[in-house]
Each structure stands twice: as structure tokens, then as C-alpha cells.
Amino acid sequence: MPETVIKITDLSKSYGKFEAVKGISFEIFRGEIFSILGHNGAGKTTTLEIIEGQRTRTSGTVQVLGMDPETKRAEISQRVGILPQDFNFLELINCGEAVDFYIKSLNAKDSVDGILERVDLLDKKRSLIKNLSGGEKHKLGLGLALVNDPEILFLDEPTTGLDPVARRSVWKVIERLKGSGKSIILTTHYLEEAQKLADRVCIMDRGMITITATPDEIIHKYGKGSVLRLSFSDPDMKAFLKLGMKHRRSGDFIEIDISTMDEFFSIIDRFKEIRISPENLTLTRDTLEDIFIDLMGADGNES
Amino acid sequence: MNLRRILLYLKLDAKSFMRGKTGPFFLIVFPIILILLFGSIFGSSGATAKTTLVVQNLDPGNDTWGIVNSINQTGLFSVVVIAPDVNISTYIAQNSIDSALQIPENFSVEFSKGVISLTYYSNPSNQIASALGQTLANEIAQSYNSNLTGSKSVLLVSRPVLEKFSKTIDYYIPGFIGFTILSGVFALIYQVPNYREKKIFRQLSFVGLTKSEWLAASVIFFTLSTFISDLVLVGIGYAVFDANLSLSIQSILLSAVVIFLGMISFLSIGLLAGLLTKEENSASLIGNVIFYPMLFLSGVFFPISDMPAFLQVVSEFLPLTYFIKALDNLILFDNIQAVVLPITIMAVIAVLLFFAASYIATNRERL
Numbered sequence: 001m002p003e004t005v006i007k008i009t010d011l012s013k014s015y016g017k018f019e020a021v022k023g024i025s026f027e028i029f030r031g032e033i034f035s036i037l038g039h040n041g042a043g044k045t046t047t048l049e050i051i052e053g054q055r056t057r058t059s060g061t062v063q064v065l066g067m068d069p070e071t072k073r074a075e076i077s078q079r080v081g082i083l084p085q086d087f088n089f090l091e092l093i094n095c096g097e098a099v100d101f102y103i104k105s106l107n108a109k110d111s112v113d114g115i116l117e118r119v120d121l122l123d124k125k126r127s128l129i130k131n132l133s134g135g136e137k138h139k140l141g142l143g144l145a146l147v148n149d150p151e152i153l154f155l156d157e158p159t160t161g162l163d164p165v166a167r168r169s170v171w172k173v174i175e176r177l178k179g180s181g182k183s184i185i186l187t188t189h190y191l192e193e194a195q196k197l198a199d200r201v202c203i204m205d206r207g208m209i210t211i212t213a214t215p216d217e218i219i220h221k222y223g224k225g226s227v228l229r230l231s232f233s234d235p236d237m238k239a240f241l242k243l244g245m246k247h248r249r250s251g252d253f254i255e256i257d258i259s260t261m262d263e264f265f266s267i268i269d270r271f272k273e274i275r276i277s278p279e280n281l282t283l284t285r286d287t288l289e290d291i292f293i294d295l296m297g298a299d300g301n302e303s
Numbered sequence: 304m305n306l307r308r309i310l311l312y313l314k315l316d317a318k319s320f321m322r323g324k325t326g327p328f329f330l331i332v333f334p335i336i337l338i339l340l341f342g343s344i345f346g347s348s349g350a351t352a353k354t355t356l357v358v359q360n361l362d363p364g365n366d367t368w369g370i371v372n373s374i375n376q377t378g379l380f381s382v383v384v385i386a387p388d389v390n391i392s393t394y395i396a397q398n399s400i401d402s403a404l405q406i407p408e409n410f411s412v413e414f415s416k417g418v419i420s421l422t423y424y425s426n427p428s429n430q431i432a433s434a435l436g437q438t439l440a441n442e443i444a445q446s447y448n449s450n451l452t453g454s455k456s457v458l459l460v461s462r463p464v465l466e467k468f469s470k471t472i473d474y475y476i477p478g479f480i481g482f483t484i485l486s487g488v489f490a491l492i493y494q495v496p497n498y499r500e501k502k503i504f505r506q507l508s509f510v511g512l513t514k515s516e517w518l519a520a521s522v523i524f525f526t527l528s529t530f531i532s533d534l535v536l537v538g539i540g541y542a543v544f545d546a547n548l549s550l551s552i553q554s555i556l557l558s559a560v561v562i563f564l565g566m567i568s569f570l571s572i573g574l575l576a577g578l579l580t581k582e583e584n585s586a587s588l589i590g591n592v593i594f595y596p597m598l599f600l601s602g603v604f605f606p607i608s609d610m611p612a613f614l615q616v617v618s619e620f621l622p623l624t625y626f627i628k629a630l631d632n633l634i635l636f637d638n639i640q641a642v643v644l645p646i647t648i649m650a651v652i653a654v655l656l657f658f659a660a661s662y663i664a665t666n667r668e669r670l
């Protein structure tokens with residue numbers, strides 16, 4: 001059993017009458033990337049900030065490295081790194097100075113160049129923060145979170161608002177961190193991101209956790225398996241329909257649900273026998289995104 | 304409190320300040336412009352308030368009341384009579400008087416010869432006090448001529464209240480320093496809403512910097528920058544305008560205390576405004592509402608004695624008035640005794656304001 005670094009039980013948080021987090025529980029193990037997926041307002045940031053010790057909770061227990069963040073915030077902050085959802089720093093300070101301030105304040109052994117290098121920002125060492133692009137700013141925030149070699153990293157939507165290139169570059173940094181054995185808790189709206197980076201995912205919806213599992217488990221359990229999409233010329237189409245194979249029509253396309261690869265090959269063999277060949281053929285696996293939308297509806301309401 | 308973190312943040316803050324558009328301007332350029340501009344103009348408005356006139360009669364053979372009476376008839380002064388054994392220069396210095404009239408010992412003798420001889424002390428930077436000297440002379444001559452037979456001429460010897468006041472720049476320096484103190488209102492008034500909105504306090508807390516440490520760094524920073532501004536100011540006063548202040552070790556040290564207390568008071572007022580408002584705009588509005596009336600009514604640019612009576616009453620209630628009066632007493636008159644009580648009161652005010660502001664700043668959950 002791997003070591004637990006964060007454990008929360010029955011955590012609730014109300015802002016006045018509004019219950020933003022409604023009794024959630026989960027555990028995070030050393031060395032894993034744990035992702036919280038959810039729509040806007042699901043309660044991701046609230047949950048993260050409570051774990052970081054920046055917000056008080058209404059009820060429930062929270063343990064970070066065996067300590068309660070409400071009372072041991074200073075000790076915990078020495079051992080964790082935080083990238084807030086809306087990272088900002090003094091505008092007229094350059095990247096190198098910001099990192100230097102972090103290193104010296106935390107008495108860390110890192111070097112400024114080393115940190116900037118890890119987040120691909122060495123060429124921006126002398127750029128003022130107000131002149132950084134959104135992606136560069138995220139990377140700087142990530143770099144600052146890395147100072148003092150934290151055991152746990154909290155990354156709140158590290159790629160929201162970034163273009164695809166910048167997003168991939170942040171992913172690269174996170175993947176490298178995963179290799180170095182850090183525990184990472186990451187929130188995101190992007191299922192693709194959770195699927196690519198996370199060991200385990202929980203889906204949070206209006207303050208509650210609906211599912212916690214590995215991306216594969218979720219796809220396996222809730223997914224519709226793989227789908228074969230085909231299109232035929234008119235004569236071939238007639239021949240195909242005569243086969244009486246189970247299928248759906250979707251516009252000009254035929255869709256066939258497939259659960260194993262053998263099934264796929266036997267279908268192809270049948271086509272060969274009757275000498276038809278599809279004009280188009282794609283085999284797709286359900287993504288987390290499809291499941292997410294299926295489970296919650298695109299507007300965030302459970303269907 | 305961790306001194307190392309305070310100094311590290313101080314360095315960042317100073318860098319941000321110097322890189323900002325307004326930072327270096329307010330620190331160095333503005334005091335220079337201020338002193339060059341107002342030092343050259345040295346003018347004030349034509350207000351009609353009464354100036355206090357101190358009268359001393361050194362001539363035992365003379366009935367002062369005739370003169371005092373004629374002065375009262377002018378309606379221009381409120382008269383204060385002092386005893387002959389008082390040293391008038393000391394009295395002027397201790398009470399920071401702008402105009403005084405001395406009736407010399409040989410007044411009666413001269414008078415019998417048909418000459419009215421008087422010594423008039425006035426602060427040349429107080430235009431009214433200077434101008435009134437001439438009016439006063441005319442009025443006295445007239446009143447004597449109408450009461451007595453034979454015409455008398457009035458010989459009025461005008462003297463500045465202190466010899467060195469031939470250069471009026473000295474008189475303005477306490478006001479300019481008052482201006483740098485008052486600017487403390489803006490030290491944190493924008494920073495607090497800005498840091499709060501951008502969640503920079505939170506970001507700083509990730510390295511363990513507390514709000515008390517942030518506040519300590521800010522106080523150190525604005526104390527240093529105020530002293531730098533004031534040194535520049537006084538330096539230019541000396542270099543360009545031949546200023547000649549009463550700078551004894553005591554007056555310098557006590558002035559530093561006054562400047563520090565004033566800076567803390569106004570910084571705390573600005574901090575409170577920043578804390579109690581939601582956005583930068585309303586904080587800035589409050590700042591200006593505090594700043595401008597004080598700037599114009601506390602004797603920074605216009606002597607209080609030149610102001611209409613009701614504004615003089617208002618100025619009595621403005622804290623800056625007392626900081627400037629204290630500086631007047633210290634660097635113009637080297638009058639240490641006069642400032643002991645005001646400094647004590649200022650210290651109490653500064654401490655109260657600072658603790659109120661820092662309590663609110665450090666005890667809010669989400670700043």
C-alpha cells in the first residue's frame with residue numbers, strides 16, 4: 001500500500017447559506033497525479049484552498065502530510081508548492097528576481113537558472129512579469145511552486161486559457177515532475193488533460209464527488225466501448241445491409257459498437273467475403289470527455 | 304516576524320517602486336519641482352484675516368495705549384501687549400510670531416522732536432504682515448496728527464522677525480516637508496486593494512511572508528523614501544536658495560521624529576482607507592478627499608494666518624497643521640520646549656492609528 005500524503009474525510013464548506021462543498025472524501029498517495037475534474041463552480045478551487053490551509057472548512061477532517069492545515073499552515077507551506085488558479089505577482093519584478101525572492105525566503109537550495117530552466121523560461125529571466133504572456137505567467141507560477149523541492153504540488157487549472165502549444169509545454173513540465181516522484185493534485189476542465197496526465201481522476205459536480213477512479217477504469221466502466229464508423233458506395237451499402245449486421249445510422253455513416261479486437265477483425269473478414277470495401281473507416285475509443293458529457297450533460301446537469 | 308524575509312520583500316518593493324512611473328517622480332523629482340517652483344514664486348493669496356501683532360513698549364515715559372488704540376483702529380491686527388522686560392526676539396521665536404511692533408526707549412524724546420520712531424518686525428514671507436507695516440505707519444501718523452497740533456512724521460524701522468529671514472525659502476521648508484509627510488496617505492492606499500484583487504498577499508504567504516512582515520517592510524520603505532525626499536528638499540533649499548535653517552543636533556533629531564510620526568499617521572490613514580474600501584477607485588477618492596484639503600489648509604503652501612477666520616478654525620482640526628507647526632518651531636526657531644507636548648500628542652495619534660490599521664490588516668481572513 002503506498003503512503004497516503006493527503007486524506008480528506010466528509011469535507012464540507014459553506015459560504016453563508018450556499019454549500020460549495022458537500023461532504024467529499026478522498027485520499028492521495030505519494031508519487032501519484034490526482035486530478036479533480038469539474039465544471040465552473042463545482043467546488044474545485046474551494047477544496048484545494050482548504051487543503052492548502054488558505055480557507056477554513058465548515059466540517060470534516062483534512063490531513064496533509066499527517067498535519068491539519070488549519071493549525072499547521074506554516075509547516076505545511078514549507079513542504080508543498082502551490083500554483084493558484086489566478087497566479088499573479090508584483091508586476092514590475094522580473095522572472096529571475098521573483099524566483100530569487102522565493103529561493104531566499106524559503107532558504108531553498110535551488111538556483112534561479114535551474115528553476116527557470118525546468119519550466120522553459122530561462123530566456124525570459126529579465127522580462128518583467130507584466131510583460132509575460134498568459135502561458136509564460138503560468139509557467140512562472142509553476143516554477144515558483146517548484147522552489148524548495150516540495151513533496152506535494154497543488155496545481156489549480158494550470159493550463160486554462162493557454163493556447164494548444166503553451167498547454168503542451170506545461171504538460172511536458174508536469175510529466176517531468178511525475179517522473180521525479182512528486183504527488184500532484186491537479187484541477188482541470190479539460191478531460192484530455194486529466195486523461196493524459198492523471199493516475200486517478202475524480203469527477204466533482206456541484207460540491208459532490210461522483211466518481212473516483214483511473215481514467216481507464218472510468219472509460220471502461222462508463223464508456224460505450226469502441227465504435228466503428230463506416231461509409232459505403234451505394235451498391236456496397238445494399239450488400240452490407242443484406243448482411244443483417246447490428247448497426248446504427250448516423251447521417252451517411254454506419255456505426256457498429258465493438259467490444260473486442262476479434263470482433264473488429266471478423267467484421268472486416270465478412271466484408272472481404274462479400275467483396276465490399278468501405279470508403280471510410282474509423283475506429284474510435286470513448287474519451288473521458290464523452291463520458292463526462294454523458295454523465296453530466298454538456299450544461300453541467302446530470303442527465 | 305522574520306527580519307530576513309522583511310528585507311527580501313523590501314528589496315522587491317523598492318525595485319517595483321523605482322520601476323513604476325510615479326515612484327521616482329514622487330521620491331526625487333516632485334520635491335525638487337515643489338521647492339524650485341514655490342521657492343521662486345513665494346506668493347500668497349490676498350486674504351484679509353487679522354494678523355497677530357505683538358506690541359512692546361520700552362519707553363517708560365510713554366503711554367502705550369495711545370499707540371495700541373490707533374493700531375486697533377486700523378482693524379488689521381489683533382494686538383498682544385508684552386512686558387518691557389521680555390526679550391522680543393526670543394518671544395517672536397518661541398511663539399512663532401509673524402509681526403511685532405516695538406516702541407523704543409527714546410520714543411518720547413523723539414516724539415517731542417516731531418518724529419515717531421518705532422521698530423516693526425515682520426516675517427517677509429508673510430506678505431500681509433510686511434504690507435501691513437506700511438499701512439500701520441500711515442495709520443499711526445494720521446491718528447497722531449489728528450490728535451495733536453503740529454504734524455509729526457512717522458519713522459518706522461522695519462526689521463524681519465529674525466535677521467536670517469531675509470531668505471524666505473526657510474519659511475516654506477517645513478510646509479514642503481509637511482507635503483512629503485502627507486503623501487504617506489498614498490503609500491499603501493492603492494497597494495492594498497491592488498494586492499487584494501490580484502491575490503498577491505496570498506502569493507507572498509506561500510513563502511511565509513505574513514501581513515505584519517509586509518507592513519513592517521512598507522513602513523521601513525516609506526520612512527526611508529520620505530527621508531530621502533526631505534534631504535533632497537533641504538539640500539536644494541541650501542544649494543539654490545541659500546536656505547539657513549536652525550539645524551542643531553536636537554532640532555534635526557526631533558524633526559526626524561516628527562517626520563516619522565507624521566509619516567506613520569498618514570500611512571495608517573491611507574492603509575485604513577485601502578482596507579475599508581472594495582476597489583482602488585474608491586480608495587483613491589478617499590485619499591484625495593484627505594489629501595487636498597489638508598494640503599491647502601494646513602499651512603503647506605499658504606500661511607494659516609492669511610486664511611479667512613473660519614478656515615483657520617478648520618485648520619486647527621487638521622493633524623498636519625501640528626506637524627508643520629512643530630517643524631516650524633524646530634527648524635526655523637530651534638525652539639525645543641515648544642514641541643515636547645505636540646510631539647507626545649503626535650506619538651499617541653500615530654500609535655493609535657497604526658495599531659488600528661495593522662490590526663485590521665492582519666486579522667482579515669481574505670485580504
Ligand SMILES: Nc1ncnc2c1ncn2[C@@H]1O[C@H](COP(=O)(O)OP(=O)(O)OP(=O)(O)O)[C@@H](O)[C@H]1O
Binds near residue numbers: 015038039042045085
Ligand atoms: N468567497 C466566496 N464567497 C461565496 N461564494 C463563493 C466564494 N468562493 C467561491 N464561492 C462559490 O462556491 C462555488 C465553488 O467555487 P470554486 O471556486 O470552488 O469553483 P471551481 O470548481 O474552482 O470553479 P472554476 O472551474 O470556475 O474555477 C461557486 O459557486 C462559487 O460561486
Ligand SMILES: [Mg+2]
Binds near residue numbers: 044045046085156
Ligand atoms: Mg477554480
